[in-house]
Amino acid sequence: MTDTRPTLDRADTRVRHDEGIAGAVRAFIDRVRSGDLGMLPVAVGLLLISAVFTVLNPVFLAPNNLVNLLFDAAAVGLIALGVVCVLLLGEIDLSIGSMSGLSSAITGVLWVQSGLPLPLAIVGAVLAGALVGLLYGFLRNRFEMPSFVATLAGLLALLGLQLYILGPTGSINLPFTSPLVRFGQLLIMPAWLSYILAVLPGAFLLYSGAQTIRRRAEANLSSAGMSVVIAKAALLTIALLVAVYYLELGRGVPWMFGVFVLFVMVLNYALTRTQWGRSMFAVGGNAEAARRSGINVQRIRLSAFVLCSSFAALGGVFAAARLASASQQAGTGDVNLNAIAAAVIGGTSLFGGRGSAWSALLGVLVIMAISNGLTLLNLSSSLRYMITGAVLAIAVIVDSLARRSRASHGRA
């Protein structure tokens, strides 16, 4: 590599080009300084919260407590994943809680009361979610009804429907021996599988990183260098292996959580590596510009609302599995705001155009850590609500400040 010809993207001498690991670190610090915080606040927050709760009650960090935390996180996490989709467009869905409750009711009625096969019941519930999302998208596109209003109406209407189909008894118990409830309460990945899955992401990162570097070199473009890729892959693999090892000291990694993470990865791919994802960010950043580029803005909106409600419905099924029941209480209380808070705390902007599927994962871990830690301290839910509210407020403040800083640093 003694080629002195500058690569295609390095012709401008005014730009500092960051190479190697030191360069990557420097670029990261620059980004953070300019307000492009990404996942940093939530990662720091999660560490802080865990440290505080561990000091207050060491049980918090016990392997089996963390396993329970992951069991609890999956349902709300799935709902938050849908919220990420609508937030990216600068829209909101306030009815996700009701939708998840309705979906658990539909699952219970179709499966337990009507005797339909379980997979069909779940498909029915998710389809109901998709339909509701279609309706929101239609109202937004056709009547320019703010999603805030449409979904607020939906919050009430869906709750009503949930109570209606549950009937006077108001609660359906799901059989404890059924695969669904076992999935929600017991099923753990075998240790060997967990370890393999912990190594795979790093291996994939190495492979795709090497591929990219090779292709960029062939195209006469520069790259940060293989050392950065190796460092990232090593860090990720070590972190995942330690996490799995620790969880294996307890019961292990819940299947339920694994399925949730799988959805996160799929959505992350769709958002970052497909035309649809690009269009989502474009519509969230500047809808008129997106329209003039030939993007069908209405279809993108529709897709976001449908995804959001469908994820909420699937989250409802997970919640029913976790509780072994479909009741009138399902989806009420703090489910709604927890899911929205998780997405925002994870770093998805309320203002549209910025965010990531990973924010649902990180955000829900923060929310669940708070809830779990306070429960361990025997504090009532009143305090839990107040603290979660405060954390959400802090997240929104960080979001707003970062936005202002980005504006003054010219980073949108």
Add this chain to the structure above:
Amino acid sequence: MNGTGESLTKGDLILSLRGVSKQFGAVTALADIELDIHAGEVVALVGDNGAGKSTLVKVLAGVHQPTSGTIQYMGREVNFDTPGKALEMGIATVFQDLALCENLDVVANLFLGHEVNPWRLDEVQMEVRAWTLLQELAARIPSVREPIASLSGGQRQTVAIARSLLLDPKIIMLDEPTAALGVAQTAEVLNLIERVRDRGHGVILISHNMEDVRAVADRIVVLRLGRNNGVFTAESSHQDLVAAITGATENSVSRRAARKLEEAER
């Protein structure tokens, strides 16, 4: 990509507008506009502020729907009901109010809506193509992986122009493309307009800079208060052109010229 696969020879009629009007509520932005665009021709669209130039461009780009009138494109009557449709049929536009997404980087903006490999974005290929396009325009863009928000007005303009070239359109419409550009880039844009014309494409150029207009335009179409107000050529006299733009032989420009003349004589 150009929907219609026919090849063009110089002088073929590409686009023809008859009686096109556009109302915004009580405001008549365009009234009975007639306009023909031929292959290998640069048509300059001039007029005072508010004359309706941008509105006309937006009608042709599918951003606004005309209130009445017909548009014929490649010999067929068409309806540009969405911007996507106009793009697909080979009409590319650089809007005056640049239509870029500030949160996305240069490459993403260039390829927005037309990404390479929709299910597995080919970032490398897109980046190479981006650099090639930008170099053609002698663009000074430090990095194509920075969000648009970090670019200057002129750099954004260059990105918008580069984007219009991406799909190899039949007609390019440029709404005041050089307003924010430096000396070198303005010259490059004018060169580019000539290159595009020589390739047999039609160009519609909107500009307030009469020097630029005369340098490249084959015809100069004047709009005034939303109506056609004469067609000129680069050889037409400055007075005639100004008179058509302002709507009077006695106008602020002529008065100023007369005053200068008087001062000089004194």
